[in-house]
Amino acid sequence: MTLLRLSIQNFRNLQAVDLEPSPQVNLFFGENGSGKTSLLEAIHCLTLGRSFRSHKHKPLIRQGESAFTVFGRISSSGVQVPLGVERHLDGQSTFKANGVQVSSLAELASYLPIQVINADSFQLLEGSPKVRRQFMDWLVFHVEPQFFTTWKGVQRCLKHRNSLLRRDRIDGPELAVWDRELARLSHSLDQYRQRSIEHFKSAFLELLASFIRLPGVDISYQRGWDRERDYEDVLKTNFDRDSQQGYTHSGCHRADLRITVNGQPAAEILSRGQQKLVVCALKVAQGHVFGNLTGHQCVYLVDDLPAELDQVHRSRLVDWLERLGGQVFITGVERDALVADWQERPHLARKVFHVEQGAVKVVEDTSSAATE
Numbered sequence: 001m002t003l004l005r006l007s008i009q010n011f012r013n014l015q016a017v018d019l020e021p022s023p024q025v026n027l028f029f030g031e032n033g034s035g036k037t038s039l040l041e042a043i044h045c046l047t048l049g050r051s052f053r054s055h056k057h058k059p060l061i062r063q064g065e066s067a068f069t070v071f072g073r074i075s076s077s078g079v080q081v082p083l084g085v086e087r088h089l090d091g092q093s094t095f096k097a098n099g100v101q102v103s104s105l106a107e108l109a110s111y112l113p114i115q116v117i118n119a120d121s122f123q124l125l126e127g128s129p130k131v132r133r134q135f136m137d138w139l140v141f142h143v144e145p146q147f148f149t150t151w152k153g154v155q156r157c158l159k160h161r162n163s164l165l166r167r168d169r170i171d172g173p174e175l176a177v178w179d180r181e182l183a184r185l186s187h188s189l190d191q192y193r194q195r196s197i198e199h200f201k202s203a204f205l206e207l208l209a210s211f212i213r214l215p216g217v218d219i220s221y222q223r224g225w226d227r228e229r230d231y232e233d234v235l236k237t238n239f240d241r242d243s244q245q246g247y248t249h250s251g252c253h254r255a256d257l258r259i260t261v262n263g264q265p266a267a268e269i270l271s272r273g274q275q276k277l278v279v280c281a282l283k284v285a286q287g288h289v290f291g292n293l294t295g296h297q298c299v300y301l302v303d304d305l306p307a308e309l310d311q312v313h314r315s316r317l318v319d320w321l322e323r324l325g326g327q328v329f330i331t332g333v334e335r336d337a338l339v340a341d342w343q344e345r346p347h348l349a350r351k352v353f354h355v356e357q358g359a360v361k362v363v364e365d366t367s368s369a370a371t372e
């Protein structure tokens with residue numbers, strides 16, 4: 001899946017940007033505050049409806065303007081699909097694919113799967129389980145067709161169950177109905193996650209080993225309740241505690257991906273630099289498994305790469321990205337550092353863009369030479 005055309009209006013400091021990205025490598029350089037991260041955010045908004053920096057859309061609208069628009073034309077299995085997102089200050093939003101309003105943001109997300117690597121990615125190891133659940137569910141969402149409806153069903157059941165638990169007098173039979181439905185859906189969700197993680201784990205460990213010598217690293221999926229026990233049974237056992245506190249303690253909403261080194265949490269053992277490499281391996285492994293299972297490639301947005309990794313590891317990450325074969329958008333302040341990582345790869349179609357005060361222009365284009 002490739003972004004062939006990107007057109008942005010009034011998004012942060014980007015007043016009017018119109019690009020035809022290379023289907024392979026796109027490098028954006030420019031001084032701090034020029035609009036590089038904003039450009040990646042705009043791509044993210046195009047397929048997810050929101051930025052990776054903020055869940056709010058108002059800060060994304062250029063000051064003094066009432067709305068932003070991002071338009072893109074993507075290609076997937078030889079078919080071109082126009083996508084468009086428009087968000088207004090008053091909260092009104094339009095999300096379109098093929099000229100038609102999409103029914104949900106999940107539908108939009110399926111058109112152009114995106115992976116982001118930026119400074120926040122390093123939260124993956126030290127952040128809350130929610131960050132890792134979202135990470136794991138990205139893959140499950142894209143490879144298990146029933147995942148999203150099941151996930152929504154689980155959320156609905158949990159909401160009902162929690163509101164019943166908060167009542168003064170709990171209606172036992174009604175709670176039992178929700179428990180049964182919650183257990184049925186949670187079982188399916190757990191199966192989807194387990195299947196994806198199985199594929200993911202071996203890809204991750206293999207990639208990591210090719211990146212850095214780090215013995216003892218392991219990754220394990222925790223489903224959110226005792227793996228030896230039936231979930232409905234767990235709900236019954238936990239009833240007193242759940243009703244005292246007014247929420248459901250165990251379940252898929254508490255699932256986690258434990259990343260450890262010799263049994264200890266990776267975040268407590270590894271150096272900052274090692275953590276970054278582990279996170280890069282996690283992100284690339286997802287793209288790899290996604291590619292194997294779907295036959296498509298996801299798009300990588302890598303923000304300020306030279307600031308995050310040293311030259312040796314940057315070059316290794318670039319190797320991985322090249323092997324994945326998908327489209328990449330990478331930013332950095334210095335042109336030379338950014339381009340140097342790709343210099344030895346003349347066979348790749350590369351475009352280099354200069355970002356200056358919200359304007360973006362192509363300064364180098366090897367895409368026609370590379371594809372000749």
Ligand SMILES: Nc1ncnc2c1ncn2[C@@H]1O[C@H](COP(=O)(O)OP(=O)(O)O)[C@@H](O)[C@H]1O
Pocket residue numbers: 011012013030031032033034035036037038039058059060061062063
């Ligand atoms: N809503 C907005 N309207 C106008 N400018 C904005 C808005 N939000 C952020 N900016 C400005 O956009 C500029 C670009 O930011 P950013 O994309 O983070 O730059 P870079 O990644 O190149 O360092 C910053 O100077 C920031 O102050």
Ligand SMILES: [Mg+2]
Pocket residue numbers: 036037038303304
């Ligand atoms: Mg930036």
